[in-house]
Structure formats: C-alpha cells, structure tokens
Amino acid sequence: MTEQRVRWTADQVLALAPDAASRTAGSKLGTAGPWSETGSGEGTVWGLCRGSGSRPYRTVVDLAGPAYKCSCPSRKFPCKHALGLLLLWAGGGAVPVSGEPPGWAGEWLASRRGRVEGKPARGDGSSASGPADPEAARRRAERRAERVTAGATELEQRLADLLRGGLAPAEQAGYGAWDETAARMVDAQAPGLAARVRELGAIPASGPGWPARLLEECALLHLLDQGWLRRDALPDALAATVRSRLGLPAPADGPPVRDRWLVLAQYDTVDAKLTTRRIWLHGADSGDTRLLLSYGAAGRAPELSLPVGLALDAELSGHPGAARARASLGERHAPPTPAAFRPPGVSTGDAADRYGAALRDDPWLESVPVTLERVVPVPDGETWQLADADADTALPLTRAARSRPGLWRLTALSGGAPVTVFGECGHRGFTPLTAWAAGTDEAVPLC
Structure with missing residues (x-):
C-alpha cells in the first residue's frame, strides 16, 4: 500500500454515512477538540476520540476499503467516530502523516489485509466460498425449486380468483388477505414474489386510478409466475432474470473486468427485516455502469461503503440476467482516488427511450441508470421536473425524490443553469442521485 496523498472532500466522507443521524453526529466530531494521537500513513487514518467513558474510543x-474499526458499541458502519475522523483528515493539517500506525491499529490493519488477500471479495463485502458438497447443494436447489413452483401455482390461483370476482372488493379487503398470501410465498422460499404481493395490498389506498394500477401489477406478477413455470422454454438470459426477480441466489459468473470504477451513488433502502445498500459504479475504459448490492440485518447498515465521486482500480464480475447490470466487487488494486471523469450524458428523451428498450429484456425493471446532460430542475405546479436545456422535453421527478433534501441541493447547485445529473429513470419518473455543475468533475451526492 502507498500513502494516500490526496484527501477526500467532506461531501465524499458524509456520503458514506449509513443514515442522517450518523451524518449529523459525525459532523459534530469532525473537529480537533475530541481527538488525540491522530495520524495517517500507509493508506490508513487513526485516532483516539474522547467519549462518555473513562477510556477514549x-x-x-483503512482507506483502501474503505473499512472501519472502532471500540465504541455502535452497530453502524461507519460509526460516527469513523466519520468524524475522516472529516478531520479531509480537512487537512489536524491529522498529520505519521508513517507507521500504533500497535492497536496496526494489528487490525494487518489482520484485515491478510483476510482480503487470502479470500476473494464479494459485492456484499463478505468473502466468497463455494459449497462444500456440490451434490448436497444441487439437492437443496431442487427442493427449493419445487417449493417455489408450488408457491407460484398457488399465487396463480389467487390472482385468478381476484379477477373472477372483480377488482372493486379489493378496496374493502385491506392488507390481510395479501399479507397472508405474501407469507405463503415466504414459506415457498420466493421472497421476490412475497415482496410484490405485499405491494398489491397498498394499491387500493393509493388514490384515484388505483384499479388500473392494481391490474397492471397483477399482470406483471402473473407474467413472473408464468416465467418461472415455463422457465425451461425461456432464453438463458431471460430465465436468469426470472430467477433473480423471484429472489433466488445467483452467484457472479462473468469474467472479471478491471477498470477505474467511478462511484456514482450510494443509498440504502430499509424494511422491517433488511437494509439494502445500492452502489452504482461507472467504468472509465469499459463505459459500463454496474450495481453493487450489499445487505445488513434490520437496524444495521451493510459494511460495504464507497465514497461517492472517487474512483477505485478494481475488478467486477457480472451476475447472470438479461441486463447483467448487477456485479460483485472483486480484487481492489489501489485505494479510492479523486476522479477526473464522469459518465457521458444523454437527453431526457434518450433516457426515456433507454428505459423502454430495457423493458423488452426485463419487463419487471423499475428503472435504469442514466446520466442526463444539460438539464435544469424546475417546478411544475406541485411537482418538479428536470427540463432539457436544449430541447422541449423533460422528465418528472419521482415522489421520493421530491421529498428528499437532495432536491434543494440540486436546485442550489444549478441556480437556473444546466447541470449534469446521474440517477435512475423509470415509469414513476427520475430519481436524481448525484450531480455535477458545469465545467467541473466534482460529484455532489444528492442522497
């Protein structure tokens, strides 16, 4: 490892925070006051932080991960102390270059790097390992396929009963029946079906036009069921997409692609049982845009986190599926460094066309990653849109995007002038995740 001479920006550090509370708490610790014995060297930053206990934390x-170790009891990664230390380091002189880390830091660093060098990494930050008994694994897969088939068959009957009786009673039925059906899909080991079934229960209360939306979602669910029941007749790529939509595991099978991968965006979605982290990367040479997924138990952030706006020299391996957008992170050859490039942008019209074309290969696709060039955020009545500065077209922002503080950050960055915006474009609109002002390659996270 070589010394990390180029320090990150405060925005890049705060983009690593697992939630808003950690971002706020970490910012308060980004000053020299609570810190002592800080230092950096060999791609590492360390320090002691005064806390409520008798001993400092x-x-x-490890900047190469990045990865974090703190003696505090927090279950978040990174914790507020790691964020504060990185903010202090990003600020400059308060964290001197000290060469060798102290013993307690050096021991953890050596242990961590030994594990990383000895085991290939997966996209969720854990080590990869093959099944100890391939025959036993095959039998387990067959038993699970039988359970999924039974669940899909039962769901088809449930959908047929709904359509036979008409959609009107669904408004009074509430969540109960759908929750019961979703539980049956969980028992059938088809979490993808369960998640879609739960969403059906909320549609009748979603406002005017709900019958059309319910019918549309039922049709997509029926299509997914039929895709599984007739999977042997599907092309390999589409069959792999069906398996992934059902929630069946599919390890990376593509050849490793080494590139300088720009970290475009990182954000979490949370439900009652799981925290899912999505990290979008763009290859400088390949031009590919890839998605890393990592998971944490309920209330606990995933360990894998990458600073938005930096680039890492690393290998990615693609997962099976029609689009092959998902990838697993393999060997990393250097710590993340500032990037002097960004993805090429397209117009709002081209972005909509890309999503339409992607639906041919994956009808269940919610959105596609897109970088918009020369767009301006403008209000449109009670909503917002990204208007194309060079054409009479625009993309509406999703409801989630309109409720995030990132919208106001994007508006301030633009100031009425065109900007470049990376985000997700789908049937609900566009969700901006990162932006660049004109004439600069400095990424501004919006989530």
Whole structure:
C-alpha cells in the first residue's frame, strides 16, 4: 500500500454515512477538540476520540476499503467516530502523516489485509466460498425449486380468483388477505414474489386510478409466475432474470473486468427485516455502469461503503440476467482516488427511450441508470421536473425524490443553469442521485 496523498472532500466522507443521524453526529466530531494521537500513513487514518467513558474510543479507517474499526458499541458502519475522523483528515493539517500506525491499529490493519488477500471479495463485502458438497447443494436447489413452483401455482390461483370476482372488493379487503398470501410465498422460499404481493395490498389506498394500477401489477406478477413455470422454454438470459426477480441466489459468473470504477451513488433502502445498500459504479475504459448490492440485518447498515465521486482500480464480475447490470466487487488494486471523469450524458428523451428498450429484456425493471446532460430542475405546479436545456422535453421527478433534501441541493447547485445529473429513470419518473455543475468533475451526492 502507498500513502494516500490526496484527501477526500467532506461531501465524499458524509456520503458514506449509513443514515442522517450518523451524518449529523459525525459532523459534530469532525473537529480537533475530541481527538488525540491522530495520524495517517500507509493508506490508513487513526485516532483516539474522547467519549462518555473513562477510556477514549480507538478508531481506525483503512482507506483502501474503505473499512472501519472502532471500540465504541455502535452497530453502524461507519460509526460516527469513523466519520468524524475522516472529516478531520479531509480537512487537512489536524491529522498529520505519521508513517507507521500504533500497535492497536496496526494489528487490525494487518489482520484485515491478510483476510482480503487470502479470500476473494464479494459485492456484499463478505468473502466468497463455494459449497462444500456440490451434490448436497444441487439437492437443496431442487427442493427449493419445487417449493417455489408450488408457491407460484398457488399465487396463480389467487390472482385468478381476484379477477373472477372483480377488482372493486379489493378496496374493502385491506392488507390481510395479501399479507397472508405474501407469507405463503415466504414459506415457498420466493421472497421476490412475497415482496410484490405485499405491494398489491397498498394499491387500493393509493388514490384515484388505483384499479388500473392494481391490474397492471397483477399482470406483471402473473407474467413472473408464468416465467418461472415455463422457465425451461425461456432464453438463458431471460430465465436468469426470472430467477433473480423471484429472489433466488445467483452467484457472479462473468469474467472479471478491471477498470477505474467511478462511484456514482450510494443509498440504502430499509424494511422491517433488511437494509439494502445500492452502489452504482461507472467504468472509465469499459463505459459500463454496474450495481453493487450489499445487505445488513434490520437496524444495521451493510459494511460495504464507497465514497461517492472517487474512483477505485478494481475488478467486477457480472451476475447472470438479461441486463447483467448487477456485479460483485472483486480484487481492489489501489485505494479510492479523486476522479477526473464522469459518465457521458444523454437527453431526457434518450433516457426515456433507454428505459423502454430495457423493458423488452426485463419487463419487471423499475428503472435504469442514466446520466442526463444539460438539464435544469424546475417546478411544475406541485411537482418538479428536470427540463432539457436544449430541447422541449423533460422528465418528472419521482415522489421520493421530491421529498428528499437532495432536491434543494440540486436546485442550489444549478441556480437556473444546466447541470449534469446521474440517477435512475423509470415509469414513476427520475430519481436524481448525484450531480455535477458545469465545467467541473466534482460529484455532489444528492442522497
């Protein structure tokens, strides 16, 4: 490892925060006051942070991951102390270059790097390992396929009963019947079906036009059921997409692609049982845009986190599926460094066309990653849209995007002038995730 001479920006550090509370708490610790014995060297930053206990918390960050270790009891990654230490380091002189880390930091660093070098990494930050008994694994897969088939067959009957009786009673039925059906899909080991079934229960209360939306979602669910029941007749790529939509595991099978991968965006979605982290990357040479998924148990952030706006020299391996957008992170050859490039942008009309074309290969696709060039955020009545500065077209922002503080950050960055915006474009609109002002390659996270 070589010394990390180029320090990150405060925005890039705060983009690593697992939630808003950690971002706020970490910002308060980004000053020299609570810190002592800080230092950096060999791609590592360390320090002691005064807390409520009698002993200061020992905090160390491996910039090559990045990865974090702190003696505090927090279950978040990174914790507020790691964020504060990185903010202090990003600020400059308060964290001197000290060469060798102290013993407690050096021991953890050596152990971590030994594990990383000895085991290939997966996209969720854990080590990869094959099944100990391939025959036993095959039998388990067959038993699970039988259960999924039974669940899909039962769901088809449930949908047929709904349509036979008409959609009107669904408004009075509430969540109960759908929750019961979703539980049956969980028992059938088809979490993808269960998640879609739960969404059906909320549609009748979603406002005017709900019958059309319910019918549309039922049709997509029926299509997914039929895709599984007739999977042997599908092309390999589409069959793999069906398996992934059902929630069946599919390890990366593509050849590793080494590139300088720009971290475009990172954000979490949370439900009662799981925190899912999505990290979008763009290859400088390949031009590919890939998605890393990692998971944490309920109330706990995933360990894998990458600073938005930096680039890492690393290998990615694609997962099976029609689009092959998902990838697993393999060997990393250098710590993340500032990037002097960004993805090429397209117009709002081209972005909509891309989503339409992607639906031919994956009818269940919610959105596609797109970088919009020269767009301006403008209000449109009670909503907002990204208007194309060079054409009479625009994309509406999704409801989720309109409720995020990132919208006001994007508006301030634009100031009425065109900007470049990366985000997700789908049937509900566009969700901006990162933006660049004209004439600069400095990424501004919006989520």
